[in-house]
Structures are given as C-alpha cells and as structure tokens.
Amino acid sequence: MKRVQYDRHGGPEKMYFGDFDLPPVGDGEVRVSVRAAAVNPLDWKLRQGAMKLFTGRRFPKGMGTDFAGIVEAVGGKVTDLKVGDEVFGTVDFRKSGAFAETVLVDAGQVARKPSQLSFAEAASLPIAAMTAWVAIIDKARPRSGTRIFINGCNGAVGAFAVQLAISHGAHISGACGPASRASAAAVGVGRIFGYADRQAYAQYGKYDAVFDTLGTLDIGHGLSMLNPKGVFVDINPTPGRLIRGMLSRRYKLAFATMGIKHLPAIAELAGRGTLRPTIGLEAPFTDALSVIADAETGSRSSPGKAVLAFEGAGQAASIARR
CATH class of the missing domain: 3.90.180.10 (Medium-chain alcohol dehydrogenases, catalytic domain)
Known part of the structure; x- marks a missing residue:
C-alpha cells in the first residue's frame, strides 16, 4: 500500500x-x-x-x-x-x-x-475532541453558571471545548483572531477578545477555569484571572510546565491520550449534534x-x-x- x-x-x-x-x-x-x-x-x-x-x-x-x-x-x-x-x-x-x-x-x-x-x-x-474533553470535562469540570475563558476559542480544540462547556451550562469568554470573531460568537462565546487584549480578559470578574489551547498565555497571568478555586488548563507541555503540573493543584496539563476512553461518548455527542x-x-x-x-x-x-x-x-x- x-x-x-x-x-x-x-x-x-x-x-x-x-x-x-x-x-x-x-x-x-x-x-x-x-x-x-x-x-x-x-x-x-x-x-x-x-x-x-x-x-x-x-x-x-x-x-x-x-x-x-x-x-x-x-x-x-x-x-x-x-x-x-x-x-x-x-x-x-x-x-x-x-x-x-x-x-x-x-x-x-x-x-x-x-x-x-x-x-x-x-x-x-479524535485528537481535537479528546483533548477538549480532558481539558473541559475532566479538568475544568463545568456545571451550570461556570465561567470559563478559552484562549484560542475558535481553533480545532477550542471550538470543541466551547461546545462541550456550553452543553454543561457554562458561560464562555475567549480570545481569537479578528477573522474568527463571527464564528466564535455563532457557537456561543459570550465575550470575545483579541489576543492582544490581555488586560481586558479579567475585566468582568474572575473565571472558574482558564483553558489555553495555544500555549501563548503566560501562566502567571492565567492564574491571576482565576477565582480562589479555579484551575488553569494547558495542553502545551514543556519540561518546566510538566514539573509545574505535577506540583500545582491549580495548574493542570491535559493530553489527548487521556481521552481515548471517551471516544464512544464523543461519537454519541457528535451524532446528536452537540459536537460539530x-x-x-x-x-x-x-x-x-x-x-x-x-x-x-x-x-x-x-x-x-x-x-x-x-x-x-x-x-x-x-x-x-x-
């Protein structure tokens, strides 16, 4: 072949x-x-x-x-x-x-x-939805009223993360490029920022979870956006971030491999139109x-x-x- x-x-x-x-x-x-x-x-x-x-x-x-x-x-x-x-x-x-x-x-x-x-x-x-599942469902654990910020809310992983979070009643804010604003709004992102608007991210109160799909959000800044029990979820490991992930309860790393067991559930949600x-x-x-x-x-x-x-x-x- x-x-x-x-x-x-x-x-x-x-x-x-x-x-x-x-x-x-x-x-x-x-x-x-x-x-x-x-x-x-x-x-x-x-x-x-x-x-x-x-x-x-x-x-x-x-x-x-x-x-x-x-x-x-x-x-x-x-x-x-x-x-x-x-x-x-x-x-x-x-x-x-x-x-x-x-x-x-x-x-x-x-x-x-x-x-x-x-x-x-x-x-x-598979990879995009499994990663989003681990980050949102397993790490952020959304419920009705949860406030989540997603950096890169209209990429492959980000879009699935938005859909999963909204299906659990969460309210989503996020950052994306100018060309993606309309599509991000269409899938339910409430407040949309440009990537350079970092000082504006936390203007509307603290978040229960921050999910960085791109690896461009400074960890310290991300943690400062959280409420006291909130979590920063990252999918961009470096040696330093891996060590931090093992030591911190508020900084979590998510990998697609953690989500393979969820493929049947992902299939079910996609069949229902929850994941698009x-x-x-x-x-x-x-x-x-x-x-x-x-x-x-x-x-x-x-x-x-x-x-x-x-x-x-x-x-x-x-x-x-x-």
Whole structure:
C-alpha cells in the first residue's frame, strides 16, 4: 500500500509517498480501510522530531494519527467490532501511519462512526475532541453558571471545548483572531477578545477555569484571572510546565491520550449534534504532501480541519506515478 512517510526527522521536504506492508492483525487490533484522515499539528511535530525520545529511531516512519474508515479485519480477541463496521479513531502517536490506504490500530482506539457524520467529519474528531474533553470535562469540570475563558476559542480544540462547556451550562469568554470573531460568537462565546487584549480578559470578574489551547498565555497571568478555586488548563507541555503540573493543584496539563476512553461518548455527542466538526479543506490523498505542508507553514488560512479523502483502489496507481 501507499502511505505518507519519512526517513529522517525534519521539515516538509522529508515527506514522500512510500510503499509499506502492514503486519498481520494482532489479537486486539483491527485493520481499517481509510476513507478520510485529518491533519493535526501533532503530525508534523512528530516528523520534526519533537517527540523522538518516545517514537524511537526506526525508519521509515508513517505520518498521520486521526482517521475514519471501514473495518477490513479484526483480531481474535476483538468482540465489539466486525468486518464492514464504519469507524473512526486515532493511531498511537508512537506508531502513526493514518495517512495511508489502510491502517492497523488497537481496537480500543476506535469507535463506531455516527451515521449522521461523513467520514471526513468523523476523522476530524479524535485528537481535537479528546483533548477538549480532558481539558473541559475532566479538568475544568463545568456545571451550570461556570465561567470559563478559552484562549484560542475558535481553533480545532477550542471550538470543541466551547461546545462541550456550553452543553454543561457554562458561560464562555475567549480570545481569537479578528477573522474568527463571527464564528466564535455563532457557537456561543459570550465575550470575545483579541489576543492582544490581555488586560481586558479579567475585566468582568474572575473565571472558574482558564483553558489555553495555544500555549501563548503566560501562566502567571492565567492564574491571576482565576477565582480562589479555579484551575488553569494547558495542553502545551514543556519540561518546566510538566514539573509545574505535577506540583500545582491549580495548574493542570491535559493530553489527548487521556481521552481515548471517551471516544464512544464523543461519537454519541457528535451524532446528536452537540459536537460539530468543521471541515476547512477536503482534498484527495494524492495531494497529501502539499496539504500537510500548507497546514504546517500556515499557507492555508481557511478555518476548520484539513482532511485527506481516500477514494479507493484507483488512487494507488495515481500516487505511484508521482
């Protein structure tokens, strides 16, 4: 099969379409024919080598984590999925490889695709929605009347965070870019600030939670925006922040991997329309290299997820000619 892979860490120029054979399906695994795969910042950060201590030195490495598709085969110990099921999920970041015609994944990292969603919409859910779930539901713990500030309230994670928080009765304020103000207001963000308006963030009283999706909010400033029992939630770990997260009760780190167990609940909410993915670009798998590079360098400015669409068997020959 064809997949996007790389032979050494580095920039977009290291990516290429390569041939790869999947190993046999393990007892607890499923093999999925990919119909759509969403592009996440994690994908190019892994290729750049940001987490090479965890991913190891064996090459070539595949790219891509989030996908949706149809189950082709199931392992002997998989009892809740069968061949033909439409599913979505995420590949362990230490393996990656979702930018491919077929993917092998642990059965615990997939869930049935809601029938109301397209494959592209379902592929846009896993990392962003799992991260938002951990940050909002597990860490911020919203209830009716909770006041939450979200820095980056209209990004992929931020938008899901807004939707989850509002579904629990929270009141949302947030910061976003000028072009995103209208869409942020449309999903329910009450007070919207520009990123430079940091002195105005706390004008309307203290918050019960501050969620920084971008890593651009100074921790001290974020903590100063909280009421005495409030929490600052961050998804941008550095060595110093990791240590602080272990020592502080008011500063919490959230990771997508903490939310894999919530995939079925995410599927249910998406099926009901509580979580609404936004597709900014849907492009054929044959354009994967340019789509990933554009997302990485910021050349693509449309809001929403960039998604690679897989049309089936005829595609491999087209890729091979490139």
